[in-house]
Amino acid sequence: MSVWLSGWRLVVGFIATALFVPVVGLVLTWVDRFVSARVQWRKGPPFYQSFADILKLLLKETVVPEGVSRTVFLFAPLLGVAGMSLVALILFYSNFNVVVLQQTSFLGDIIVLLYCFALVPLAFIVGASASRNPVAAVGASREMTLYLGYELPFVLALLVPIVKVAKQWNVASALRIGGLIAYQQEFGSFLYSVSGVIAGLIILFTIQAKLGFVPFDIPEAEQEIMSGVLVEYSGAPLAVFRITRAMMVLLLPLFLITVFWGGLRDFWAVLKFVLVFVLIVLMKNTNPRLTIHQALKFFWFILTPLGIIALILAFIGL
Amino acid sequence: MKDLRIWGLKKSPWVYHLAAASCNNCDIEILELLTPRYDVERFGAVLVGSPRHADALLVTGVINRKSLPRVLEVYQQTPKPCLVIAIGTCACNCHIFRNSYNAVGPYDKYIPVHAYIPGCPPKPEAMILGVVKALSKL
DSSP: OTTTTOHHHHHHHHHIIIIIHHHHHHHHHHHHHHHHHHHTTOOOOOTTHHHHHHHHHHTSOOOOOTTSOHHHHHHHHHHHHHHHHHHHHHHHHHHHOOSOGGGSSOTTHHHHHHHHHHHHHHHHHHHHHHTTOHHHHHHHHHHHHHHHHHHHHHHHHHHHHHHHHHHHSOGGGTTSHHHHHHHHHHHOOGGGSHHHHHHHHHHHHHHHHHHTOGGGOGGGOHHHHTTGGGTTOOHHHHHHHHHHHHHHHHHHHHHHHHHHSSOSSSTHHHHHHHHHHHHHHHHHHTOOOOOHHHHHHIIIIIIHHHHHHHHHHHHHTO | OHHHHHHHHHHOOEEEEEEOSOOSHHHHHHHHTTSTTTOGGGGTOEEOSSGGGOSEEEEESOOBTTHHHHHHHHHHHSOSSOEEEEESHHHHHOGGGTTOSSBOOOGGGTSOOSEEEOSSSOOHHHHHHHHHHHHHTO
8 A cells, every 4th residue: 555655656646637537538528529420420519629618617607406405416526526536546557557567556456446436326316316306316216227237237247357367367366457457468358258258248338328328328318307417517516527427438448448458558558449439439329218127127137147147157267 | 717708608508498388490490400401519509408507598489478487487597607599580579479468578578688580480590690699799
């Protein structure tokens, strides 16, 4: 722990988290909007669009609805940003630390990441429930259901690389992201095995749901429940929620590449990221929104059995 | 600081579509703005679902006794640098319903209107022009 957060690494990590991740994330949000526009034969917004949106929201009036708990309502957006910043710190530290890879960060950092990712839906649920709006309440309940849906296959799929490392290499590095990367550098990526492909596919679908992108944008459906969980948010808190989403757009594909596709240390990681990102955007543009029970069925009765199969294959050693 | 604020508003005007008892003709023309032919997203304009996110209210339809309190409520709930754009002749001056027992007058009697776009319905080009004029007055 003393090595983990000390000296210049702390400063670099802080700058990377505070500036690099939101800025790149906002640019990626623009790429997403631009590609969507091109898919629909439109011209699309200019490159500074996301920054203009954030700037405008930050300088606008913030309305706090009558009778809500001010503290909870305004604190909820920060929860999500805090979670995503921790994810960024742990992810970059595990990937780019120069000392022995297997001993970077701390034992069990992958479990901490799991909880940090859970902070974002938690922030949405808390904020929406605090806002005293019936439409936001519907959104919050959908967010909760969706979270229960995708977290089960997500954890099962994450267990696949952990089981592979623990069975074939050593148990001590199985629960560290650094250990997973070191294993992949030694024996090849998890994505090049049968169980790894299945688990990677499951993670791809759960990323779509975590980002709230189209087949799974049920909690924020603009047409039916008026952007659901965010309906009462305006001004700066809304900007913070949008920054959280932008950070996720960068961090979730990076997480997939780190855990399943050989880490971020080589140049190819950029191309891998572009590929995963394009897949996500195309999936967003070619699918209609599911209803909440369809999404739950998809995650529990299709992806979860697939995850169990992948886990069994990982135990066998495939 | 003020310049920055105005720049932000000009570059990303999110619009909320407030259909107050119109015949839906203007509403269909508003949706036309989002289609590939006109594509207002290239100016940063997005149709949002909640008045809390909106920077501009596009009001359509002749205002009447039932819709007046609702329109006023939505206007009060919108965070404040907020433009109001009256779309269609009904919204501008009540059109053929001027002498109706139920019409209580055009919008500018109750809320400040920043741009009037006459027409029955107005063309999408006219609406874009109206929004541009309202934004350049800021």
